[in-house]
Amino acid sequence: MSNGPAGHVARSTVRPNYETGRRGPIRTFLRSADGILIDSVYDPGAVVYGSAENPADAGRSPTRDLVFVVAHGFTGDVDRPHVRRVAGRLRAHGAVVTFSFRGHGRSGGRSTVGDKEVLDLAAAVEWARGLGHVRVATVGFSMGGSVVLRHAALHSGTVDAVVSVSAPARWYYRGTAPMRRLHWLVTRPEGRLVGRYGLRTRIHHRDWDPVPLSPAEAVPRIAPAPLLIVHGDRDGYFPLDHPRMLAEAAGDHGELWVEAGMGHAENAADDGLLSRIGRWAAVKAG
Template identity: 75%
Template structure:
């Protein structure tokens, strides 16, 4: 057991995974600044398992000092097959940290649907830096996309990011313009919806409304500069139509890069290996 900064208590165990390497990813629980235990995993990728397990830190050189921190969408968690697939593709470009947001999977607490989740991401980024990575790329999907935008706007010191990628992210809060988003609002705001979330989707949702309402993604985007920012969105996204990514890109003219992907749907399930390989290559080129 080791204790890091900002209340980070790590219990390192090894979970074998034949699809990654013979030693498997490191697993730990991180402690957020507001006291929530966050389930997290670290795949050193090209850094090599022997070096990380022996020293507790990533090796320098090649792409080994770069790490992707993946922020999943609402009702996901680090064990979901689509999250593991995203991690495997990105591991070809660097190390990867995955984690489960509060209220999701084995993490503690209850989901606030994008508000206090910035603390969860900050804990994961801080852990990545404690492991020895000097370059951090945050990659978020849907709700996780809104979180990486708001997190980057905060410019935290030991939890800062060097490159930001938001996939299928909303631009504004309380959007109900599509049927999937109306169903999501029922899930979050109604007691019976939260029961479905808890027992059907393994997601424990907080019953309280936001107070105060957090900074919206479109308000956060101008604050991210000069950190490189990529906004990725599918033209067949059933949750958020194309005015959302365009609003985000227009909020940072000359800074944010926008990819509108033909035939793509929503978030991790719609992000195929080819797209994730391109995202990884773009991030590496911007990370310096």
């Protein structure tokens, strides 16, 4: 692998289709700003041609317009069926970039559970821009939901819309049984072994130092980019005070959807919800 700046394409397994003027799927490794190789996939959006009813759409290239950059939850990766399903639904509204966070799947490094992962997302967003897309919407789930919030706050002006699904509002939450199990997985040597060999997730052994900006602290810095917060009323990890705290921090530039009967993250987000998220981003991203 060659060394390069953040977003550098280190390896590509599928070439752009220049003959048709549209890119086909591309799988590659990106390099984050701190040198971690990030397994990434680009899927072109479904082709939608202009019509007499919408002459302004005539001649628009879907591959150069809206792109979704999807940030998966903890223990996910780019090849997991639930991540591929999300990408498939969002493709109806634009192109999609998916990737595996550090320590997940075939990506390098070890997971810092939402801290340095901001650099992985930054590399994916830069790559999406480099492919010619003029509008970028980030969509994150659970841990990825916290990452899209912190990325938009710390990398102001790089995204046009942000969607955070099932995200925590604050760090070190242990108020539910699933979160207590997750803390055991992350903080205990035997837990990290389970993560590595049972969940294909390599977890860093070091504590955060310094503690990163929390999601609730990040939210006010996202404006003027539009923000959508989505949470299920049956989320077993984070109760409803988390999305409400995020929405309060967002003020007028944020929107909150509380989904009846929905559980946690990608597996709980049904196709109808994903389609609504896609339509929201297509409108709000400008």
